[in-house]
Amino acid sequence: MKAIVISQTGDPAVLQLTESDKVPSPGPGQVLVKIHAAGVNFVDVYHRRGRYPQSLPFIPGLEASGVVKQLGDNAGAWKIGDRVCYTGHLGSYSEYTAIDAFKLIALPKEFSFEQGAAFPLQGMTANYLVNDFLKPKAGDTVVVHAAAGGVGLLCVQWAKHLGATVIATVSTAEKATASREAGADHVIQYTSQDFAAETKRITGSMGAQLIIDGVGKTTFPGDLEAAAIGGHIVIFGSSSGPADPIVPNSLMAKSLTVSGGTLANYTRTGKDLKRRSREVIRGIQDGWLKLRVGNVFPLAEAAHAHEMLEGRQTIGKVILTVAE
Numbered sequence: 001m002k003a004i005v006i007s008q009t010g011d012p013a014v015l016q017l018t019e020s021d022k023v024p025s026p027g028p029g030q031v032l033v034k035i036h037a038a039g040v041n042f043v044d045v046y047h048r049r050g051r052y053p054q055s056l057p058f059i060p061g062l063e064a065s066g067v068v069k070q071l072g073d074n075a076g077a078w079k080i081g082d083r084v085c086y087t088g089h090l091g092s093y094s095e096y097t098a099i100d101a102f103k104l105i106a107l108p109k110e111f112s113f114e115q116g117a118a119f120p121l122q123g124m125t126a127n128y129l130v131n132d133f134l135k136p137k138a139g140d141t142v143v144v145h146a147a148a149g150g151v152g153l154l155c156v157q158w159a160k161h162l163g164a165t166v167i168a169t170v171s172t173a174e175k176a177t178a179s180r181e182a183g184a185d186h187v188i189q190y191t192s193q194d195f196a197a198e199t200k201r202i203t204g205s206m207g208a209q210l211i212i213d214g215v216g217k218t219t220f221p222g223d224l225e226a227a228a229i230g231g232h233i234v235i236f237g238s239s240s241g242p243a244d245p246i247v248p249n250s251l252m253a254k255s256l257t258v259s260g261g262t263l264a265n266y267t268r269t270g271k272d273l274k275r276r277s278r279e280v281i282r283g284i285q286d287g288w289l290k291l292r293v294g295n296v297f298p299l300a301e302a303a304h305a306h307e308m309l310e311g312r313q314t315i316g317k318v319i320l321t322v323a324e
Contacts, residue, residue, distance in 0.1 A: 003094035004302045007057040009050030012303035024098040026072035037117035038092040039063035040318035061092030065116025075101045083107040085116035102270045105277045118291045118317040123280035126154035128266040134232035138163035140209040148175030150317040156182040169195045178315045196222035217241035229254050236261045292316030
């Protein structure tokens with residue numbers, strides 16, 4: 001079995017391709033999945049760096065698609081040969097994984113394996129970010145940071161679907177184009193523009209009702225300025241580092257709400273997982289939610305995939321192909 005194994009935390013070079021004769025066996029309530037494609041996400045970088053510690057050695061990756069190859073006892077209604085996808089299970093940079101059956105999502109027949117590895121984590125993340133804090137409506141303004149990333153592009157589309165005006169922040173002209181193609185009404189290149197000032201200008205000094213921030217340290221101070229009175233800021237990542245702390249009483253002046261989110265808390269039960277995955281799949285099938293797979297690498301090039309992701313050289317989803 002080929003797999004990427006991390007034996008020590010560090011830079012992308014610690015992502016080492018290994019091969020062994022050992023294939024995991026599904027335990028009670030589990031199935032064995034032969035992985036065809038694995039999603040690459042920034043949380044994988046946090047695991048690799050040791051920011052979110054894992055027991056060493058470990059196989060990284062939380063998201064994949066593939067085919068059911070073996071059933072453990074009490075594996076539910078799954079059958080050998082079923083096409084599936086999942087998120088929230090460590091070990092997807094591998095040819096096989098044994099996973100709890102309740103974590104699997106049925107992959108529609110019209111979806112490719114690349115699509116199956118592209119939507120679970122980022123699609124359901126966009127689902128809760130846009131719907132569960134301050135659900136935007138017509139007349140509201142939503143700021144989406146890192147809008148050309150996998151989550152960002154989906155948040156732009158979801159907020160537009162609900163009728164909001166969307167302001168996208170990006171780092172390059174190419175990413176600005178991708179954000180506009182996803183439906184963003186305004187695009188700010190925060191490398192050369194003050195996004196808070198631009199947001200106030202665009203909104204006639206009102207500010208944004210909802211700000212979705214997976215960047216953290218470099219953007220959060222501007223979020224506090226760009227938010228409207230009664231606005232809501234949602235932090236779900238920290239690609240630039242954790243945001244600096246604030247005094248809670250400082251939120252009083254504009255009656256702001258600051259929230260934090262992580263997908264695991266919004267898919268805690270099988271019912272939650274089914275509902276959110278169904279809503280994402282329906283959006284894709286209906287055509288208003290479009291996946292953008294920007295970079296596809298073979299499993300052996302996982303280190304290069306991480307370098308590209310960390311270097312902000314990617315647009316949309318990054319995928320590792322594991323099997324044909």
